[in-house]
Amino acid sequence: MKKIISIVLFSALGGALTLGAYKLFLEKPQIVIEKTVDESPVTVATNYTNVLGNSIENTDFTVAAEKTLNAVVHVKNTSYKTVRDPFAEFFYGQGSSTKQYSQVGTGSGVVFSSDGYIITNNHVVKGATDIEVTLNNKKVYKAALVGTDATNDIALLKIDENELPYITFANSDAVKVGEWVLAVGNPYNLTSTVTAGIISAKGRDLHGNGPVTDSFIQTDAAVNPGNSGGALVNTRGELIGINTAISSRTGSFIGYSFAVPSNIAKKVIEDLMEFGNVQKAILGVHGGELNGKVAENLDLDISEGFYISSVVENSGAAKSGLQKDDIIVNLDGVRITSYADLTGFLNTKRPNDVVNVTYVRNGEEFKTSVVLSKNEISEVSSLGLELKNLDVKELKKLNINNGVKVTNITNKELLYYGVKTGYIITAINGEKMYSVDTVNSIISAKTKGEVLRIEMLNLEGETERYIFK
Structure with a gap:
């Protein structure tokens, strides 16, 4: 009897070990989601599930997919780089010292006109030697780079084709x-x-x-x-x-x-x-977005919007009567609750556009119209400089064709190296600087670890070169 019991126990133990091994090593673990169950369920939960299920079932994505699939393209970016090998040059002669390497990047693009214009990201095609576009029907085209905007990370391509499917813009x-x-x-x-x-x-x-x-x-x-x-x-x-x-x-x-x-x-x-470049407009105000803490410090009753700390002289904002301590809450019907709302709105406008501004002053709401102006002054925090565009008279006086003027220096290290207000930045990495927007575009396109070689005219009209890492 004891022998039989022992056999049964060993059999049970063996079965348990086998089952445990299967559960541990072979069977995928079951995902368990814990829920708190009410003792008296039910109507609310059932109705919620039905409403959610119906809303999902009634949302048809097939129409949108059919409209867009053929208008979204594959973008291939190939860049070629020549690398010098000093060891090969030493052992095998000068002709064998350089090798060419290709680097390939891929991304997507959107056809927005039937005649072959395509929008994509700047970082998708940055540094490209060749750009290749493949349509959804597998046709391949060489693409020309029309222009780029590093600030908004947008690039414009063109292929030689007509009657392409395209996507229309929404608001x-x-x-x-x-x-x-x-x-x-x-x-x-x-x-x-x-x-x-x-x-x-x-x-x-x-x-x-x-x-x-x-x-x-x-x-x-x-x-x-x-x-x-x-x-x-x-x-x-x-x-x-x-x-x-x-x-x-x-x-x-x-x-x-x-x-x-x-x-x-x-x-x-x-x-x-x-225009071949991006036209940037400014309202002519300085400040920042409001939140509860800022509003409390400024003793304001409103905690959302853009707080004006100063108004640029002779700007559209100044001419329209906007003042320090005003709070912008709406632009052309678009609610402004943050700095991102303000800059995002202005990125859609050009100089000389008229904008309807709703603002709060001393607890009362007012409206005015502002003519946007061209960006003439910019603070480039990464360089520690405040820059200003030069007008035609200033360029003629300095006997130069291009450049932007340093009006303030916040980087003490630059002061140590002798940079002064009044210096003129004429070129960055060999590219001529015509406006503060050009400088901002170069800075925003800078990759990590890239060196900036900046040429400046000093107060004596002599060229000085600085390297920023």
Whole structure:
């Protein structure tokens, strides 16, 4: 009897060990989601589920996908670099000392006109020697780079083709948080990929962790490397943004992606097509966004908006009567609650555009019209300089054709090396500087570790060169 019991016990133990080993090494662990169950359920939970299910079922993404898939292209960027090998030169002679290497990058682009104009990200084509575009039907074209804007991370391409399918622009100011969107692109070289999500936030500032644009549309649609330059569209298949960046610790999508709003992208490409550069406008005010703490320190009753700390002399804002301590809350019907809202709105405008401004002064709301002016002064914090455009008279007096003037120095190290107010920056990395916007464009396009070689005219008219790392 004892022997039989022992056999049964050993059999049970063996079976338990076998089952445990299977569970541990072979069977995939089951994902368990804990829920708190109410003892008396039910109507509310059931109704909520039905409403959610119905809303998802009634949202049809197929129309938007069909409209956009053929208008989103694959962009291939090839750059060639020549590298000198001193060891090969020493052993085998001068002819063998250089080798040429090619580097390939990929991304996406959006056809926005039937005659072959394509919008993408600047970082997708930056440094390209050759640009190749592949349509959804597998046709391949050589693309010409029409222009770029590093500040907003936008580039304009052109291919020789007509009657192409294209995507129309929507008003990105009109999109709402919670609205369904599709991201269309070519992640990891997987062509014609569509992902869905919602608008998570508008006017998002990445605080220097992404491209310079500080008024992104944030979504939870999956965007991965290769999606850059692709389309963010609404359920009608209209373009509301250009997918540009992701928030990730791994380099891949983990929850949020960011797109340049279509209103900004549209204005940039129109400027590049018409003027060859981006026309930037300013309101003529300095200040910052309000929050609860700032409002308390300033003894204000309002905690949202843009607080004016000073007004630029002779600017449109000054001429329209805006004053220090005014709070801008609305521009042309667009609510202004943050600095990103203000800059995002101004990025869609040009000099001489008229803007309707709603502001609060001493607790009362007022309205005025402001004529936007050209950006003449800029503080370049990364250089520690405040710069000002030179007019024709100043250029003639200095006997130069281009340059921007140093009006203030905040970097003490520059003072140590002898840089003074009144110096003229004439070139950066061999490129002539014509305006403060040109300087800002060069600075914003600077990659990590890149050296800036800046040429300046000193007060005696002599050229001095400085290297910024």
